[in-house]
Amino acid sequence: xxxxxxxxxxxxxxxxxxxxxxxxxxxxxxxxxxxxxxxxxxxxxxxxxxxxxxxxxxxxxxxxxxxxxxxxxxxxxxxxxxxxxxxxxxxxxxxxxxxxxxxxxxxxxxxxxxxxxxxxxxxxxxxxxxxxxxxxxxxxxxxxxxxxxx
Numbered sequence: 802x803x804x805x806x807x808x809x810x811x812x813x814x815x816x817x818x819x820x821x822x823x824x825x826x827x828x829x830x831x832x833x834x835x836x837x838x839x840x841x842x843x844x845x846x847x848x849x850x851x852x853x854x855x856x857x858x859x860x861x862x863x864x865x866x867x868x869x870x871x872x873x874x875x876x877x878x879x880x881x882x883x884x885x886x887x888x889x890x891x892x893x894x895x896x897x898x899x900x901x902x903x904x905x906x907x908x909x910x911x912x913x914x915x916x917x918x919x920x921x922x923x924x925x926x927x928x929x930x931x932x933x934x935x936x937x938x939x940x941x942x943x944x945x946x947x948x949x950x951x
Contacts, residue, residue: 807833813906814841828855828897830863834870839906842870846899858895862887866901876901876914 805817818831828848836842844866848859865886869879879901887897902913
């Protein structure tokens with residue numbers, strides 16, 4: 802979103818965001834949108850790589866995340882479904898680190914989800930894998946890791 806106020810018809814909350822990319826195009830992004838009348842979804846993400854490839858991967862990720870969220874899924878389900886979709890065709894082995902939160906406007910309850918960022922020397926888990934790769938991205942909050950098909 803780049804038009805503010807983002808939701809002028811909503812008086813119970815206001816939200817604003819700004820991003821200054823390091824390059825003209827890249828893979829960092831934020832998004833927020835209403836899932837329904839009582840749920841606001843907020844997303845911050847960082848795609849591996851730079852330039853046009855990262856920007857294209859970012860746009861695909863953003864669309865898939867939004868579509869999954871608008872189906873009323875939990876952050877865990879949103880990230881798991883997004884991960885599966887991204888992994889389905891990821892020959893470049895790009896990945897994305899995501900924080901997502903769904904705010905229930907009537908109660909103020911925020912349900913967060915996030916994906917891990919590997920530390921140096923850590924093996925990047927493969928998409929859709931079982932065993933070690935799957936246990937890697939199960940954390941206390943919802944998790945997603947988009948890497949390459951394994």
